Amino acid sequence: MNAIDNRTDIPAQDVVRDEAFYRDFRQQLRHFMQGNCPQELRELVRSNQKVGRAEYARWQQILHARGWGAPGWPVEFGGTGWDLQQRYLFEEVSAELDCPPLYHHGLGHIGPVIMHFGTAEQRAYFLPRIIDGSQWWCQGYSEPGAGSDLASLKTSAVREGDHYVINGQKTWTSHAQEADIMYTLVRTSQEGRKQAGITLLLVPLDTPGIEIRPIRTIDRWHHVNEVFLNDVRVPVAHRLGEEGEGWSCAKFLLDRERLSPATVPRLARQLQQVEELIQNRLREQGAQPSLHSALERLFVAKASAMGAREMLLSAIQEEMNGTLQSSKSSALKLHCSELSQQISSLAYDLAAPEFATRLLPQAPAADGQDDLEMERQLIHTYLFYRSRTIAGGTSEVQKNVIARDLFGA
Numbered sequence: 001m002n003a004i005d006n007r008t009d010i011p012a013q014d015v016v017r018d019e020a021f022y023r024d025f026r027q028q029l030r031h032f033m034q035g036n037c038p039q040e041l042r043e044l045v046r047s048n049q050k051v052g053r054a055e056y057a058r059w060q061q062i063l064h065a066r067g068w069g070a071p072g073w074p075v076e077f078g079g080t081g082w083d084l085q086q087r088y089l090f091e092e093v094s095a096e097l098d099c100p101p102l103y104h105h106g107l108g109h110i111g112p113v114i115m116h117f118g119t120a121e122q123r124a125y126f127l128p129r130i131i132d133g134s135q136w137w138c139q140g141y142s143e144p145g146a147g148s149d150l151a152s153l154k155t156s157a158v159r160e161g162d163h164y165v166i167n168g169q170k171t172w173t174s175h176a177q178e179a180d181i182m183y184t185l186v187r188t189s190q191e192g193r194k195q196a197g198i199t200l201l202l203v204p205l206d207t208p209g210i211e212i213r214p215i216r217t218i219d220r221w222h223h224v225n226e227v228f229l230n231d232v233r234v235p236v237a238h239r240l241g242e243e244g245e246g247w248s249c250a251k252f253l254l255d256r257e258r259l260s261p262a263t264v265p266r267l268a269r270q271l272q273q274v275e276e277l278i279q280n281r282l283r284e285q286g287a288q289p290s291l292h293s294a295l296e297r298l299f300v301a302k303a304s305a306m307g308a309r310e311m312l313l314s315a316i317q318e319e320m321n322g323t324l325q326s327s328k329s330s331a332l333k334l335h336c337s338e339l340s341q342q343i344s345s346l347a348y349d350l351a352a353p354e355f356a357t358r359l360l361p362q363a364p365a366a367d368g369q370d371d372l373e374m375e376r377q378l379i380h381t382y383l384f385y386r387s388r389t390i391a392g393g394t395s396e397v398q399k400n401v402i403a404r405d406l407f408g409a
């Protein structure tokens, strides 16, 4: 066993990081996650059911108590300081054991922006609450008329003394119904380039003047919302970066959002589940032509997942070195969202079409128990994943970013 600091499990500097070191580290992760992730949470994740704030927070608190609350953060901000390989292993073992993913809006999105652009007071106040899972965030970027063309946003913030007064509307705001704070882009100036008049504000969602309305999506769950802001007063101390610097913060954040280290291992786990499904069908039905074609699709998806893994590793390394290119995170986002649709379509085609009309998610089983829970969840996942090529920036927009970076278009 290699030398490990017992308090945080951060390897001492002089430890040789060879194959044996990472094997031990993986064992340590497995041992902890198997012993400490509650069985009911793992079952929920394994069967692709909805994970909400309560479940995310429960797991986050357990990880935090272990010193593993922020695997991607540097030690100075309360993170583990793990290297690339350790970070990837954490995500991989977590997915293999069906532990809930980390809640991305805090740890993956706004946390790094606060580290980079925040004041000492903002870092000291917000970062510990993200790591211990007590404060929950959502993203208020998109508006009706400002999605792909985000810089056209109209929600305004006018400075009055030591407050901003915000008026406008956000839309497609994931998790707003269960979040405490929304990081949001607002227009503070109409002068010059439209990007230059944008500022990033952190808006507590219990501030008077905020109304949150649910949007029901095709999968019938409540993920997204409209958020109306009517004379909402936010202290200037809740501005991240300088006034007019919001566009730089937004781009910094979107690059990290599109990187999303958990996606690739979760896709690999879903592929494993699909493979099990095919094996079961082969045992039950014999070698039907439809199963041959499913196997072919499975192999193509597996090859794609291997490519995504390599791309992810090099992107995480670039992020750690501070050299992450927008085109790299966009390529990863593009590839993974399309792959997730391929996998969920394959699972759906195998198991679900004959049940689709009667098994829409949340339609209760006639007698509470109809033995079709797996099919119900596959239909749900299939429908939900239709949004993967839209949320976080559409595939067309990712292609534009890649083209611009490569060809200077």
Ligand SMILES: Cc1cc2nc3c(=O)[nH]c(=O)nc-3n(C[C@H](O)[C@H](O)[C@H](O)COP(=O)(O)OP(=O)(O)OC[C@H]3O[C@@H](n4cnc5c(N)ncnc54)[C@H](O)[C@@H]3O)c2cc1C
Residues within 6 Å of the ligand: 138, 139, 140, 141, 142, 143, 145, 146, 147, 148, 149, 171, 172, 173, 174, 175, 223, 224, 387, 390, 391, 392, 393, 394, 395, 396, 397, 400
């Ligand atoms: C499930 C889900 C969750 C979301 N969560 C959030 C969230 O938490 N916070 C948030 O702020 N937003 C969120 N969004 C919004 C998401 O970021 C936007 O939907 C997305 O950016 C697209 O914007 P739009 O819907 O306005 O479509 P539009 O921008 O109107 O695009 C319509 C179509 O035109 C294409 N198009 C647009 N511009 C170009 C171009 N220049 N070149 C080529 N094609 C183009 C698009 O690809 C698309 O096919 C979420 C969306 C979904 C579906």
